[in-house]
Amino acid sequence: xxxxxxxxxxxxxxxxxxxxxxxxxxxxxxxxxxxxxxxxxxxxxxxxxxxxxxxxxxxxxxxxxxxxxxxxxxxxxxxxxxxxxxxxxxxxxxxxxxxxxxxxxxxxxxxxxxxxxxxxxxxxxxxxxxxxxxxxxxxxxxxxxxxxxxxxxxxxxxxxxxxxxxxxxxxxxxxxxxxxxxxxxxxxxxxxxxxxxxxxxxxxxxxxxxxxxxxxxxxxxxxxxxxxxxxxxxxxxxxxxxxxxxxxxxxxxxxxxxxxxxxxxxxxxxxxxxxxxxxxxxxxxxxxxxxxxxxxxxxxxxxxxxxxxxxxxxxxxxxxxxxxxxxxxxxxxxxxxxxxxxxxxxxxxxxxxxxxxxxxxxxxxxxxxxxxxxxxxxxxxxxxxxxxxxxxxxxxxxxxxxxxxxxxxxxxxxxxxxxxxxxxxxxxxxxxxxxxxxxxxxxxxxxxxxxxxxxxxxxxxxxxxxxxxxxxxxxxxxxxxxxxxxxxxxxxxxxxxxxxxxxxxxxxxxxxxxxxxxxxxxxxxxxxxxxxxxxxxxxxxxxxxxxxxxxxxxxxxxxxxxxxxxxxxxxxxxxxxxxxxxxxxxxxxxxxxxxxxxxxxxxxxxxxxxxxxxxxxxxxxxxxxxxxxxxxxxxxxxxxxxxxxxxxxxxxxxxxxxxxxxxxxxxxxxxxxxxxxxxxxxxxxxxxxxxxxxxxxxxxxxxxxxxxxxxxxxxxxxxxxxxxxxxxxxxxxxxxxxxxxxxxxxxxxxxxxxxxxxxxxxxxxxxxxxxxxxxxxxxxxxxxxxxxxxxxxxxxxxxxxxxxxxxxxxxxxxxxxxxxxxxxxxxxxxxxxxxxxxxxxxxxxxxxxxxxxxxxxxxxxxxxxxxxxxxxxxxxxxxxxxxxxxxxxxxxxxxxxxxxxxxxxxxxxxxxxxxxxxxxxxxxxxxxxxxxxxxxxxxxxxxxxxx
DNA sequence: CTCCTCACG
DNA sequence: GACGTACGTGAGGAGC
Numbered sequence: 001x002x003x004x005x006x007x008x009x010x011x012x013x014x015x016x017x018x019x020x021x022x023x024x025x026x027x028x029x030x031x032x033x034x035x036x037x038x039x040x041x042x043x044x045x046x047x048x049x050x051x052x053x054x055x056x057x058x059x060x061x062x063x064x065x066x067x068x069x070x071x072x073x074x075x076x077x078x079x080x081x082x083x084x085x086x087x088x089x090x091x092x093x094x095x096x097x098x099x100x101x102x103x104x105x106x107x108x109x110x111x112x113x114x115x116x117x118x119x120x121x122x123x124x125x126x127x128x129x130x131x132x133x134x135x136x137x138x139x140x141x142x143x144x145x146x147x148x149x150x151x152x153x154x155x156x157x158x159x160x161x162x163x164x165x166x167x168x169x170x171x172x173x174x175x176x177x178x179x180x181x182x183x184x185x186x187x188x189x190x191x192x193x194x195x196x197x198x199x200x201x202x203x204x205x206x207x208x209x210x211x212x213x214x215x216x217x218x219x220x221x222x223x224x225x226x227x228x229x230x231x232x233x234x235x236x237x238x239x240x241x242x243x244x245x246x247x248x249x250x251x252x253x254x255x256x257x258x259x260x261x262x263x264x265x266x267x268x269x270x271x272x273x274x275x276x277x278x279x280x281x282x283x284x285x286x287x288x289x290x291x292x293x294x295x296x297x298x299x300x301x302x303x304x305x306x307x308x309x310x311x312x313x314x315x316x317x318x319x320x321x322x323x324x325x326x327x328x329x330x331x332x333x334x335x336x337x338x339x340x341x342x343x344x345x346x347x348x349x350x351x352x353x354x355x356x357x358x359x360x361x362x363x364x365x366x367x368x369x370x371x372x373x374x375x376x377x378x379x380x381x382x383x384x385x386x387x388x389x390x391x392x393x394x395x396x397x398x399x400x401x402x403x404x405x406x407x408x409x410x411x412x413x414x415x416x417x418x419x420x421x422x423x424x425x426x427x428x429x430x431x432x433x434x435x436x437x438x439x440x441x442x443x444x445x446x447x448x449x450x451x452x453x454x455x456x457x458x459x460x461x462x463x464x465x466x467x468x469x470x471x472x473x474x475x476x477x478x479x480x481x482x483x484x485x486x487x488x489x490x491x492x493x494x495x496x497x498x499x500x501x502x503x504x505x506x507x508x509x510x511x512x513x514x515x516x517x518x519x520x521x522x523x524x525x526x527x528x529x530x531x532x533x534x535x536x537x538x539x540x541x542x543x544x545x546x547x548x549x550x551x552x553x554x555x556x557x558x559x560x561x562x563x564x565x566x567x568x569x570x571x572x573x574x575x576x577x578x579x580x581x582x583x584x585x586x587x588x589x590x591x592x593x594x595x596x597x598x599x600x601x602x603x604x605x606x607x608x609x610x611x612x613x614x615x616x617x618x619x620x621x622x623x624x625x626x627x628x629x630x631x632x633x634x635x636x637x638x639x640x641x642x643x644x645x646x647x648x649x650x651x652x653x654x655x656x657x658x659x660x661x662x663x664x665x666x667x668x669x670x671x672x673x674x675x676x677x678x679x680x681x682x683x684x685x686x687x688x689x690x691x692x693x694x695x696x697x698x699x700x701x702x703x704x705x706x707x708x709x710x711x712x713x714x715x716x717x718x719x720x721x722x723x724x725x726x727x728x729x730x731x732x733x734x735x736x737x738x739x740x741x742x743x744x745x746x747x748x749x750x751x752x753x754x755x756x757x758x759x760x761x762x763x764x765x766x767x768x769x770x771x772x773x774x775x776x777x778x779x780x781x782x783x784x785x786x787x788x789x790x791x792x793x794x795x796x797x798x799x800x801x802x803x804x805x806x807x808x809x810x811x812x813x814x815x816x817x818x819x820x821x822x823x824x825x826x827x828x829x830x831x832x833x834x835x836x837x838x839x840x841x842x843x844x845x846x847x848x849x850x851x852x853x854x855x856x857x858x859x860x861x862x863x864x865x866x867x868x869x870x871x872x873x874x875x876x877x878x879x880x881x882x883x884x885x886x887x888x889x890x891x892x893x894x895x896x897x898x899x900x901x902x903x904x905x906x907x908x909x910x911x912x913x914x915x916x917x918x919x920x921x922x923x924x925x926x927x928x929x930x931x932x933x934x935x936x937x938x939x940x941x942x943x944x945x946x947x
Numbered sequence: 948c949t950c951c952t953c954a955c956g
Numbered sequence: 957g958a959c960g961t962a963c964g965t966g967a968g969g970a971g972c
Contacts, residue, residue, distance in 0.1 A: 204972095206948085206949085208948075208972095209972080233971095233972080234971095234972085235972080596969095596970075598952095598968095598969060598970070599969080599970055599971080600950085600951055600952070600969095600970080601951090601970075601971075602970090623950085623951085625951090626951085626952085627951075627952060627953085628952080628953075649952080649953080650953090652968095652969090653952080653953060653954070653967095653968080654954085656967090656968055656969075657953085657954070657966095657967060657968060658954085661967080661968085681964095681965070681966090682964055682965060683964080684963085684964060684965095686956085686964065686965075687965095688964090688965055688966070689965085689966080690966065690967090691966095692966090692967085693954085693955085693965085693966045693967065695954095695955060695956075695965075695966085696953090696954040696955035696956085696965080696966065696967085697954080697955070698954060698955080699954095699955075700954085700955080704954080728956090728963095776962075776963090777962060778962095779962085779963070780962035780963040780964090781962065781963070782962070783960090783961055783962075784961095785960075785961050786960095786961050786962050787962080788961095789961075789962095790962080846959090847958090847959065847960090848959060848960060848961080851960090851961080852960095852961090855961090855962065855963065856963065856964085858963085859962085859963040859964075860963080860964090862963090863956090863963065863964060866956095867964095895955075895956065896955080896956040896964090896965090897956065898956085
């Protein structure tokens, strides 16, 4: 009997996009980008190599999309209409995919007017009808409809293979993903739609709801038919109103299984691959490691890690400079079985000795919780090279005396052994978000230094750099995927999630070792891939001079924390609660019946339907807007309820977000509040603050300001607040070279008054206020409609003001043009200190998206330069204070243009001089400012009093 | 989980 | 011709 035939259908077009995003940006010797081609080549290699293996291919073909238009566009002209153009450095790789396929002597099939999915469906059907098995090499969700389909009689069956995750996708995986059997996937897709293909679906219905509906009603038609009898909801209305959209979507996602087959199945027979064309192709593109393997005669390549050192991939990328660094040798694939669990002192001592010899070690700490100031140390992992990693459990085992504690080194003893290594100037400690590890270890008396941080290195090169919303982050899992093509174990995999989550210290040691040592191994590998790129891409200065020195500084600020007056917060909280209660009663009386005031939906219905006020505008979700501006409008028209609701909102916000949450945030061990700053939180280079956010404590209203008064100095001390005055406008004046503005700052004038004088010829409250609005509008990237809305004037009048502004301050318009030109050409903006922010959507075909990027791009150099300046000041602050004998002054908080310190009252005068000097001089010597930087200082018992 | 709203620079 | 309108953040509550 003939052996079972097994056809592999490779979804080539989909693969290349995924490969592009997940692999380093490699270039071939001619300077053509080939990262995605390399990924594609290794994938084909591996598949072809599986010939003769159980479940391996006997037949294989690559299917490609021939054109962007298909028969679906005749049904729905918007199909795939809002796809952004592919990245510029991917475009030249498309033809190379065909070259690569030919080099393997494999069939490559494409047909005008048909999508790859349809050809795949048709071939899959033809093959199963002959009793063959079929594996579709793809992870496309549309194709999941085919999984499990068998010929009549069940001789041949279809499954899928995701080569990147090395995962088979069978009926069970499809059911897990969609919650329904593969044959109902099309119905789910029709409801949820697909933003990428622009399949409309039904607005407001996402994957969760779509699955639920199909589960409950069996089919799409079942769900649509049942809609009128569902309980009233937005979803029910959408189902009824947009039923036709769903039916259209159903047709769009239906795969065409009866296409004519351009090549007979038998011609896809897989044979030994002639080496000649392959050798030629591999050498042409510099795939030396694969060439070598071809020379060896057999064996599929390991996962690619690094081919050529990555070059900057920019819109106008030039070929790599001649004589660039030699390629790094490839690293072996990650092998978790190689990791070691260190459970005795002798083994630990041996690792420490080897780390000293290596002079470089990646470290990672595992803890019982996410808050570095509260978490208990569960263990430490180290990596010295690829797959050369260990985990040292220190706090594993039951929390009670009855459970078994695994064998492990005593925590204090282990830390005493590790300390010389972690503090040694001769050994570089590499971490991924090492600020966390620094803080955990600092609480155990270990001062980790010197350091490198792969998360910060990534941010300093790649901030904002993402395509289609994929892969813009700097977390370890994402970086491992992007730069190492490796899927890491996730914390969720190990500890579970939600209520079922267990603390890391209770994870069995073998699992804990795999996870923890992998994190250190991945960190080590990321460092090797990313660090050399810093210099190539001109990011060394911002990393070495700004961000790296800041890490221990910010870590120290977090550990200091700030004292809050708990009783005072509690007092405010109950006062607010009383006032909220009274307001609630008044509002219900005015409305005529009780309702949930905090629900914008209910409030909108009360205001505009029940009470009949005018001016209700419904947004895209069909709900009335009830935000501040709307309520203020109603109040101005004499709606008494509007002001009450505004007051209610303000008090509720203050109580829930501040007075209540801040009490809960007090650390029981220190009695202070310790925020966590993210150095990669804002694309512009600003810090962000979480858990709790101490960068949005109220100040703009009198009632909110009372909360600032609850932030107090320790007994015998005061809080000192130092603010940069108008730093972004000063930077705009400097960077855009605007003589009138520079002059005003040099003279110490009121800048908004000066703007009013230039714009309107006279200064009064009204013109100064307008001038202030216009100044900010400029910083944020202006539109006539936006400015008109803010000033309450028609757009053409706003346009006249913009014209007038550009006329009086001619440098501004030039700055905007030059900035946008640069971003369009290079793909990124730059601060005065060389920090890059990428804008991948700057050329988007969608106007709103593009214009949004343009506004952000105008703002980023200014906001980012201000961030660089205060970061430089922070890095220099403690050494300067130390030198002045003020080493006991503690820097506690940063709020973008403000630093808050805690110090004895008697030191205020001396410290103010140092702080002012450091802050005002923070741009020098790297940048010579043509505008002075002004700093305002205040102090008092509380943060409120310091302003 | 997503939306709306609102606190800050 | 329609779109949606100032930049950057984080958090809480409602409602599905």
